[in-house]
Amino acid sequence: MKTSSIKVESRTERLIAVRDFVSEAARTFGFGDEDISKIALAVDEACTNIIKHAYRSDPTKTIQVNVSAENGTFVVAIRDEGARFNPMQVQPPDMKEYLSHFRRGGLGVYLMKSLMDKVEYSIVPGNANEVRLMKNLPR
Amino acid sequence: MSEFKIGQREAENVSILELKGYLDAHTAPKLEEAFQGLLKSQRYRIVVNCRDLSYISSAGLGVFMAFIEDVRNNKGDIKLTNMSPKVYNVFDLLGFPLLYEIFKEEKEAVTRFFDRTK
Numbered sequence: 001m002k003t004s005s006i007k008v009e010s011r012t013e014r015l016i017a018v019r020d021f022v023s024e025a026a027r028t029f030g031f032g033d034e035d036i037s038k039i040a041l042a043v044d045e046a047c048t049n050i051i052k053h054a055y056r057s058d059p060t061k062t063i064q065v066n067v068s069a070e071n072g073t074f075v076v077a078i079r080d081e082g083a084r085f086n087p088m089q090v091q092p093p094d095m096k097e098y099l100s101h102f103r104r105g106g107l108g109v110y111l112m113k114s115l116m117d118k119v120e121y122s123i124v125p126g127n128a129n130e131v132r133l134m135k136n137l138p139r
Numbered sequence: 140m141s142e143f144k145i146g147q148r149e150a151e152n153v154s155i156l157e158l159k160g161y162l163d164a165h166t167a168p169k170l171e172e173a174f175q176g177l178l179k180s181q182r183y184r185i186v187v188n189c190r191d192l193s194y195i196s197s198a199g200l201g202v203f204m205a206f207i208e209d210v211r212n213n214k215g216d217i218k219l220t221n222m223s224p225k226v227y228n229v230f231d232l233l234g235f236p237l238l239y240e241i242f243k244e245e246k247e248a249v250t251r252f253f254d255r256t257k
Contacts, residue, residue: 011165012163012164012165013165015163015164015165015196016142016161016163016165019194034225037225037228041194041196041229044163044164044196045196045197048163048164048196048197048198051164052164107197107200107201107233108196108197110233111196111197111229111232111233114232115232
């Protein structure tokens, strides 16, 4: 099983490095441009949530991003040690309602779930949060 | 190297913002500043040309959401043009085409402002 990882400081200027890392990894696993864009965006949204909410923009904290393939599925595991945030508990927004009231923010989780085949959240050893973004590998 | 740039110009009393590069949580404040500047000088007819926009995340989409109400309350609008399919897909996924007018070419968007005033 091939795996690779990147660890970045919790700063928004590092998002581009995370996107590049994940895009490159997805390409080596055989994904095409469209899927690579979706995966990179989903990972960006997950990391942005961590930076802003779990770590409340504290740049001394770090985010660990690990990519691997398990049983025909490409898995991006994103770990942080910040405040608990379970994206699975976020209710899907009623988009019509959302747009008609010009609300702002909170779209990240919705995007993550729409762009990937599966999203999971767990608390892992070391008391860290882990969000797992999954996409079926291309046949 | 800057990952996101905004060019600004005027065409027939419409303000055009040209976005270039990557619009994410890091660069979204730049776009916010540009909109704030326009609103401060009471420029409410705004066209955002996305020809050179390579990437947008929800942080970028949020900026459009933040200003649209103010702009429309002042009889203006934010119209979007020249999106790549990749950028359009993100707008589309969130249903933004229901809320914003999106045009293939900048000229169509500019003209649309005058159709309305006639």
